[in-house]
Amino acid sequence: MIIHQWNRLPNLIAFVALILFWMGQSYSYATTTLTYSGTSFSEAVSNDGAINNASPITITLSEDTFTGINGDDFRAAGKVYFVNLPAGLTGSVIRTSDTTVEVSLAGHATAHATADDTSTVQLVFLDVPFVNSTAQDVTNSTQSLSIDFNDSTLYAYEGFDYSAGVFSLGTGGSGWSGGWTNLGGASNRFGINASGLTYGSLLTSGRSSYAMQVGANLSIRRDTTTTIGGNGNIHWFSVLMTKNGNAGDGVCYFGLKSGTTALCGAQQTPSSSLWSAKTSTGYTASELSGWSKTIAPGTSLVLMKVDCLSGSGTTVSIWVNPSDYSNEAALGDAHITITHTTRNTYDGITCNATTTSLNAVSFDEIRMGDSLPAVTPYDPNAPGLLLSSSAMNLMENGGSGAVDVSLISAPATDVVIDLTSDATTVATVSPLQMTFTSANWHVPQSATIAAVNNTLLDNRIANVTLSVNDALSDTVYDAVSDSGISVTVQNNDVLQVAPETNTASISDGSTGSLRFKLLAQPTEDTTVTVSLAAVPQPRTTVKVVLVGNSYSQGFYPEFQAIVGADPSLSLIIGNAMNGGKSLKQHYDNRLSAYYTSGSLDAILDAEVWDFIVFQDLSYGPTIYGSISDFRQAAKDMTAFVGQEMTNTVNDNPNCKIMYYLTPANYPDDAKITLSYTVEKMQKELRDNYFAAANDSLSAGTVIPAGNAFERAYTQSGYANLTLHALPDTSHQNAAGKYLTAAVFFMKLYERDLVTNTYVPLGLTQEETDYLKSVAAEIVKLGSASANNSDFSIVGTTEFTFTTSNWDQWQTVQIAAASGAAGRLSSARLCFSGDQLTLPAQVTLSAAAASTPLETWRQTHFGTTDNSGNSANGADPDGDGIANFLEYALGGDPMLAQTSILPIVSLSGNELSISFRRECSEITYVIETSETLVDGSWTPYVTNSGSVGSTVVVSISSVNPRLFVRLRVSD
Numbered sequence: 001m002i003i004h005q006w007n008r009l010p011n012l013i014a015f016v017a018l019i020l021f022w023m024g025q026s027y028s029y030a031t032t033t034l035t036y037s038g039t040s041f042s043e044a045v046s047n048d049g050a051i052n053n054a055s056p057i058t059i060t061l062s063e064d065t066f067t068g069i070n071g072d073d074f075r076a077a078g079k080v081y082f083v084n085l086p087a088g089l090t091g092s093v094i095r096t097s098d099t100t101v102e103v104s105l106a107g108h109a110t111a112h113a114t115a116d117d118t119s120t121v122q123l124v125f126l127d128v129p130f131v132n133s134t135a136q137d138v139t140n141s142t143q144s145l146s147i148d149f150n151d152s153t154l155y156a157y158e159g160f161d162y163s164a165g166v167f168s169l170g171t172g173g174s175g176w177s178g179g180w181t182n183l184g185g186a187s188n189r190f191g192i193n194a195s196g197l198t199y200g201s202l203l204t205s206g207r208s209s210y211a212m213q214v215g216a217n218l219s220i221r222r223d224t225t226t227t228i229g230g231n232g233n234i235h236w237f238s239v240l241m242t243k244n245g246n247a248g249d250g251v252c253y254f255g256l257k258s259g260t261t262a263l264c265g266a267q268q269t270p271s272s273s274l275w276s277a278k279t280s281t282g283y284t285a286s287e288l289s290g291w292s293k294t295i296a297p298g299t300s301l302v303l304m305k306v307d308c309l310s311g312s313g314t315t316v317s318i319w320v321n322p323s324d325y326s327n328e329a330a331l332g333d334a335h336i337t338i339t340h341t342t343r344n345t346y347d348g349i350t351c352n353a354t355t356t357s358l359n360a361v362s363f364d365e366i367r368m369g370d371s372l373p374a375v376t377p378y379d380p381n382a383p384g385l386l387l388s389s390s391a392m393n394l395m396e397n398g399g400s401g402a403v404d405v406s407l408i409s410a411p412a413t414d415v416v417i418d419l420t421s422d423a424t425t426v427a428t429v430s431p432l433q434m435t436f437t438s439a440n441w442h443v444p445q446s447a448t449i450a451a452v453n454n455t456l457l458d459n460r461i462a463n464v465t466l467s468v469n470d471a472l473s474d475t476v477y478d479a480v481s482d483s484g485i486s487v488t489v490q491n492n493d494v495l496q497v498a499p500e501t502n503t504a505s506i507s508d509g510s511t512g513s514l515r516f517k518l519l520a521q522p523t524e525d526t527t528v529t530v531s532l533a534a535v536p537q538p539r540t541t542v543k544v545v546l547v548g549n550s551y552s553q554g555f556y557p558e559f560q561a562i563v564g565a566d567p568s569l570s571l572i573i574g575n576a577m578n579g580g581k582s583l584k585q586h587y588d589n590r591l592s593a594y595y596t597s598g599s600l601d602a603i604l605d606a607e608v609w610d611f612i613v614f615q616d617l618s619y620g621p622t623i624y625g626s627i628s629d630f631r632q633a634a635k636d637m638t639a640f641v642g643q644e645m646t647n648t649v650n651d652n653p654n655c656k657i658m659y660y661l662t663p664a665n666y667p668d669d670a671k672i673t674l675s676y677t678v679e680k681m682q683k684e685l686r687d688n689y690f691a692a693a694n695d696s697l698s699a700g701t702v703i704p705a706g707n708a709f710e711r712a713y714t715q716s717g718y719a720n721l722t723l724h725a726l727p728d729t730s731h732q733n734a735a736g737k738y739l740t741a742a743v744f745f746m747k748l749y750e751r752d753l754v755t756n757t758y759v760p761l762g763l764t765q766e767e768t769d770y771l772k773s774v775a776a777e778i779v780k781l782g783s784a785s786a787n788n789s790d791f792s793i794v795g796t797t798e799f800t801f802t803t804s805n806w807d808q809w810q811t812v813q814i815a816a817a818s819g820a821a822g823r824l825s826s827a828r829l830c831f832s833g834d835q836l837t838l839p840a841q842v843t844l845s846a847a848a849a850s851t852p853l854e855t856w857r858q859t860h861f862g863t864t865d866n867s868g869n870s871a872n873g874a875d876p877d878g879d880g881i882a883n884f885l886e887y888a889l890g891g892d893p894m895l896a897q898t899s900i901l902p903i904v905s906l907s908g909n910e911l912s913i914s915f916r917r918e919c920s921e922i923t924y925v926i927e928t929s930e931t932l933v934d935g936s937w938t939p940y941v942t943n944s945g946s947v948g949s950t951v952v953v954s955i956s957s958v959n960p961r962l963f964v965r966l967r968v969s970d
Contacts, residue, residue: 032063032133034125034140041105042148048328048372049088049109051147057103058096064133065098067580074101078624079129081670083122083727086111086147091123105147108327112149119146122727127550127580128617134550134579135731142728152374155235156224158366159206164194167209169220175368176222176348183219183260183350190220197240197299197364199377208240208364211353217250218355221257223348224368228256229308230345237304237349238375240364243268250354252361253278254302256316257350264338265350266302266318268361275300275320277336285338293335295321303331303372308344315339328372383476384408385417385466385483388444392485393667393674394427394451396492397714403485404444405466407436411474414438418469419447426462427451427487433469451489455520455807459677462487488674490667492714493520497528497831497840500809504829505847509818511794514842515809516831518801526801526835530812532791533828535843538751543607545574547586547600547637548615551662551740552577554732555705558741558760565758569749574603583616583633584626590640604644608655611748612641613703614692615660618730621688622681624671634659634692658701658747661689663709663736666722669729682710703747705740708778712739712771721767734762735771742775752776790817790825791844820846852921853970856887860894888968890918902966913964914952917945925967926953932963940964 037058044050067079074080074093082091088110094102103123109116125141127134135141156175162168167190171179182189191212211218228235239254255265255278264285267278275293277285287293303325305317317334324330349368353361367375388404407415417434421427427449434445449464464485470478499516506512518526542563546552556573563571575597576586590600597603604612614637621630638657645655664681665671672678689702709723723736732740738760742753753772759765794813801810814829829842854864861870869876872884879896886893891900902915917924926944927937945951955964 032061032130032138034138034143035060035062036140036143039143040146040148043109043112043150049112049149050107050328051089051105051109053104053106057145059093059101059103061099061101061130061138064138065131066095066101066129067131068095068129070095070097074125074129077128078126078619078671080123080125083124083668083670083729084118084120085670086116086118086121093123103145108329109147109149114149114151116149117147119144121145121147124728124730126618126730130580132579134553135728136550136554136725137579150371152369152371154367154369154374156222156366156368158222159196160192160209160364161206162192164192164207167191167212173222173366175225177225178223180220180222183221183257183262183352189213189216189218193362197242197362199240199299199301206364208242208362209351210362211252211355211360212358213355214358215356216354217352219262219350219352221260221348221350222366228346228348228368229306229314231308232310233308234370235306235308236367236369236372236375237306238365238367238377239302239351240299240377241268241302242299242362244357244359244361249356249360251278252353252355254351254363254366255304255349256306256346257348258343258346262350262352263343263346264316264340265304266320266336268300275335277318277338279338282343283338283340285336287337288333288335291335301325301377303375305334305372306346312342312344313340314344325372325376331372383411383474383480385468385480387466387483387485390483390485392449392487393490394449394487395490395667395714396451396453398451398453399489400448400450402446402448403464404446405434406444407441407477410438410441411436411477412438413474414472415441415474415477416469416472418467419464420467421449421462421464421487423460423462425452425454426460426489427464429464449485449487451487453492455493457491457493457495457520457523459491459679460489462489490677491679494711494714495520495522495526495836497833497836499829499831499840499842501842503843503845504814505845506791506814506816507847508816508821508849510849511813511815513811513813514829515811516840517809518806521803521806522801522835524803524835526806526833528799528801528810528831528833528836530793530797530799531830531832532793532814532844533830533841535826535828539610539749540568541570541572542611542748543572543574543609544611544613544748545576545603545609546613546615546660547576547583548613548660549577549581549617550579550731551618552613552615552660553579555737555740555744558737559744561758561760562741562745562753562756563749565756572607574607574609576600576603580617582620582626582629583614583637584629586614587633587636587640601640601644604641609645611656611658613658613660615662618662618665619671619681621692622684623676627684627688630688631692631695635695638695656701657693658703659689659693660703660744661685661706663706663723663732663740666724666726666729668726678713679710682706703744704778705743708739708743708774709736711778712774715770715774721770734760735767738763738768739771739775742772743779746775746779790820790823790846791815791827792817814844816844816846821848852919853884853887857883860892884970885968888918888922888924890916904964909958910954910956911962911964912952912954913966914950915966917943917947917949917951920947921970923969924951925969926955927965927967928955928957929963929965930959930961937965 041051044052072095075091080093085091086109089105089107091105096102123143123145125135130138158173162170162172169180190209193208193210196206197208241254243252249270251267251269253265253267256263261280263280264283265278266275268275275295279285300321303319307315316338318336319331320335322331351363365377369375386406386408392401394401415436419429419432421429430448464487465482467482468477468480496519497516498519499514504512504514546556560571563569576595578595593599614634616630617625619625621627641657662685664678664685667678685706693702712723721735723732723739725731725733746752759768792815794815799810826845829844831840850864857870858864863870866872873882875882877894877896879898881891883893889900902913905912913926925942926940928940929936940955941953944953
């Protein structure tokens, strides 16, 4: 075995690492490293899912520099990506210098309780950000990050859960230093309504308070347990307020107070339709320009954010009836902004009504907390279902997932939940029913959702519904709305021709037939063309230049190892690999010292190369990259290589240009979504690589490693065999590198790996054999470049499969020329079509035409073999007559009978023998002897009579004793 590597990278076959040798020189390299100033984020004090980015994480690069310019967002440019980032958050990685970037998180996490804390966020650098390195060679190019969320805290709550009637300034609610007190005037100025206020879809509980005395300025206050504000603290308040608008009523408001003084808040004027700021001395107010303060009578939701500055001063932001109160960002600009330059502490709240009517204003659901979610009105005891997930993505071939289900509040009696799937041909759910009791209502029960396999080519949707079974459940749960889980089942089928056999033998000079059909149902009519191709002679030496990035750098040591396991093979690799570089960048730098081995033109001049293999960025020929740059670079590279291969240094016009089709990203990658699936990304890669090959006038020269990944992931029995370097989700792991190398080996050497003994470190023999079989299925050794004259297709070569007959057999007729078996001829039968996902081929071989005796054996024994019961000397029917004699005399070897034996008769001095002469290629000899002694038999007549008739031979003799016999031979 000869391996020569034309570069300075380590020869892994010899296990030489760390020190790289070339031209008599040695080099050692310092480690390229990313250093992080921190690895954790924390939630902002607003407690609304936003992240505190006051001190973003700074990442410093050593021994290399970053690409791009300052201000570039590496995440937006596809140079890095995040894994497991909580929903609602978006990451950015901003270049701040040649060697530093800053990481921050924007948006509002949808789930941001303490229970949602995570340490599984991954920041992954691709090759692109680095000028001279590949991601796999950079320490900490993949880094785990954590996010610390805060629970929303409701400091004080007043739901007015007292008996209906006179208020009596009760002490209900929680988080207050005492009961309600008057700010002046008589007592008993408020009452309790029988029911609470309602607003939109907010859930409320209890009752509400209302101003009940006529002709007075009614005002009550509530003190908090501690002084509010100071030191940069932020607090939120909310209240539901209804002003009835009776004639003569004055201003009603809700706001902050200090001692007995109302300081600031929101108020409604007597017309009951105008809102404005309530301020006292020292406060200034501004209102949102263009905000319509006219609000129809009814309940309004008032939200107040109190931002107490760490030095002095306060900003109070007030929203009235926001359309979306799911998080602070959704609120929009504050309707009213009130400021004070020095005051930044408060001690409670105040409610006020100037009224001449009995029920001028009502208040309900007064809340104080540390965040907007804490003060959004809800009923903590309202019945409902709690699901761990509302969406699921499953692979069709055996994919399943679990959703935990529990109740939000304790029921008095059992609650039964029915689970149904609206498309059981897409996904099923189990169990179909869950029962929660007053004891286990909070303990999650698991529902398993399983994908259903089929032969369709598209992704499918199912909706799993969880509904309360009213007849079997606590009545308080009757009003609970159904909960749903959206299930997307990712397709695993491929549109591929399935021949009935992978090999076929056709008798010399005869015609044979072969049946085939499709593996999956096409979405429209599909035409399959059948053609013949010559079987190439396997190579023993391959000289190949790899023009690529880390994807080529990753697999080629495995390629060397495969070749190294066979001492009859040799390999020379030209290293034109540079991490993170696109094909366009390779072309633009073709004349510069872009590689460890020098320039591309120098590498091409160094050998008489068999192959030049081009590879783009892993996402380059997709919607995430630049397809046009890739296609143009392919054309430019082809023209450049064509010139180099015909120059005076190494004239090699037969060098072939090939394209390394890389795999799509793993389903967990940030680029993969419900709409942009792994299959879609792989299809884009496949389409554009084949298109580039056609553009470059080198059609059919794609090395389909990506197809092999796609097939391996959808094969049954190996669902847990991962090919990607998780959590990287784009590069290959050991198994992926071996599969890529196996595809390269079969494609370039044009031979299989059946006898190859190399097993990669970390893989079992079984896994290695499986990957070999996938590579063999994809490559289908042979090309459609030349016909073999010993075989021809008889009749039609185009077959149309429809959406209804796709699984019905079609038959193609193939003829073998006379003498083909003598020439040991073989060929490939190739199936192709524009819509086919994977190629299919059948190996043809010519067999010598069957002899009459073999045909006879086939008829009676089902085999042409001269062995066992079908052997010439065997007697399977036990009648004493060997098979060969049965054949010669027209007998049945499976039916005991002696009537076929020759009959001898004597008439006077004439001895006669009669027998059936059945076969033309058999020699029938009548022999005579007077003594029966060995050597005394002499031929009398040969092949007497005609074939297919009964022959009678008469012998006249004067000897008193004469013996006669029939001898047959082939």
